[in-house]
Amino acid sequence: MMEPDKFHEALFRWTGAVTGKIEGIVAIDGKTSRRSRDGAKGKQPAHVVSAWASEASLVLDQLRVAEKTNEIKAIPELLEILCLKGCVVTIDAMGTQKEIAEKVIDKGANYILQVKGNQETLPEDISLYFEKDIFLRKKKELEKKGRYSKGMDFDHGRQEIREYYVENEIEWLKGNHPGWKGLNGIGACVSTITERGVTTTAVSYSIYSQEDLKAKEYGEGRRSHWGIENSLHWVLDIGFREDESRMRAGNAAENVNVLRHIGTNLLKQEKSCRMGIASKRKKCGYDLEYLGKVLKRLNTGIG
Numbered sequence: 001m002m003e004p005d006k007f008h009e010a011l012f013r014w015t016g017a018v019t020g021k022i023e024g025i026v027a028i029d030g031k032t033s034r035r036s037r038d039g040a041k042g043k044q045p046a047h048v049v050s051a052w053a054s055e056a057s058l059v060l061d062q063l064r065v066a067e068k069t070n071e072i073k074a075i076p077e078l079l080e081i082l083c084l085k086g087c088v089v090t091i092d093a094m095g096t097q098k099e100i101a102e103k104v105i106d107k108g109a110n111y112i113l114q115v116k117g118n119q120e121t122l123p124e125d126i127s128l129y130f131e132k133d134i135f136l137r138k139k140k141e142l143e144k145k146g147r148y149s150k151g152m153d154f155d156h157g158r159q160e161i162r163e164y165y166v167e168n169e170i171e172w173l174k175g176n177h178p179g180w181k182g183l184n185g186i187g188a189c190v191s192t193i194t195e196r197g198v199t200t201t202a203v204s205y206s207i208y209s210q211e212d213l214k215a216k217e218y219g220e221g222r223r224s225h226w227g228i229e230n231s232l233h234w235v236l237d238i239g240f241r242e243d244e245s246r247m248r249a250g251n252a253a254e255n256v257n258v259l260r261h262i263g264t265n266l267l268k269q270e271k272s273c274r275m276g277i278a279s280k281r282k283k284c285g286y287d288l289e290y291l292g293k294v295l296k297r298l299n300t301g302i303g
Contacts, residue, residue: 004064004254011258012061012081014298015265024055025224026087026109028078028095030071031233048257049074051082052232054224057268059232059261064254071095076103084109088210090225093118098179101209105182110210112187112221122177126205129173130188134165142215149215151223163190164219168212182209187218235264239277262298270294 030049049071051060061081065074075095085108091100093116104111115123134142142148142165153160168185177183187206192199208218236242240260247253267280270293275283284291 002251002255004251004258007255007258008061008063011262014262015058015060016083018265018269018297019053019056019058019060022053022056022060022083022087024053024087025090025221025227026060026082026084027052027054027090027225027228028075029092029225029228029233030065030074030094031236047071048254049078050228050232050261051078052228054227054231057231058265062258062261064257072097072100075100079103079107082107088112088221090221092225096207098181101183101207102181105209110208111182112206112208112218112225115205115207122207123205125173125176126186126188126207127203129167129186130165130205134167134188139163146214146216149219151219158193158195160194161192162219162223163192164188164215164222165190166208166213166215166218180207183207184209184211185213187213187215187222189219189222231268232264235277236260239267239281240264266294266297269297 028049028051030047032047047065048062049065050062052058053060061078063074063078063081065071071094075091076099079089079100080103084104087109088111089104089109090112091114093114096113096115096119101111101113115126117123134147139148139150147166149164151162151164153162165188166185167187170183170186173186174180174183185208187208189204189206190201191204192201206218206222208221210217240263242257242260245253245256247256263281264277267277270280272293273280273283273290280294284294
């Protein structure tokens with residue numbers, strides 16, 4: 001029965017008091033609570049767009065996507081709420097819209113927006129430029145100019161090599177695709193994964209607003225955006241069993257989603273116990289002293 005808008009407002013006030021000034025990467029992405037769908041009543045599952053502060057490891061705020069619409073409508077509303085000056089906002093291809101790019105710039109932030117087939121000829125122009133020019137150049141020369149960077153991950157027999165490329169001289173692209181406020185460069189990520197003897201390669205492209213962005217910085221931005229999947233969405237699914245929840249009556253699905261985000265923030269900020277989120281939740285159930293330590297972080301001193 002609780003009004004979701006008021007609950008969201010309380011969440012935003014609390015996270016604002018906890019984090020203070022937001023810095024670094026703010027990743028924005030959506031997630032669906034799969035079992036919140038009620039077919040008998042024609043009710044769609046709850047789909048929420050969240051803002052994740054990568055450096056602070058905190059959910060800043062969230063908005064539910066209205067039924068019969070999509071994230072494109074919700075993202076500008078979420079951006080309007082947040083104080084983003086000096087941050088870099090990262091969004092996947094769904095949010096790569098001219099209106100959203102303009103909103104980010106107007107908030108005093110920069111953006112890195114992934115580009116896919118939903119933007120007419122933009123992805124084709126970018127991919128052709130990299131394939132016929134940048135990818136053919138010597139990597140050492142590009143690296144000296146800050147236009148190439150490489151990273152590797154090895155985990156449980158899985159090897160991933162990520163190569164990042166940037167191009168800041170894009171007057172030709174601006175002329176062909178006007179209306180992207182603040183557009184100052186394009187980037188590419190070539191990801192090569194080897195697992196169980198099988199190697200796959202994927203290439204993704206982005207546009208960004210920061211002037212003279214280096215490939216290493218671009219790579220850090222892309223990696224930080226993927227963090228919302230690993231540090232938030234995965235935690236909600238595994239640590240809180242969100243996809244198994246069948247709450248759907250009234251405002252239950254949306255309000256409990258807010259509670260899960262609050263719980264995620266509390267447990268991630270409690271660092272005295274080196275456990276996963278699911279184990280920390282269990283410890284709160286049998287150790288009242290530890291529960292008190294976690295809940296103590298709810299008190300920010302504000303009314």
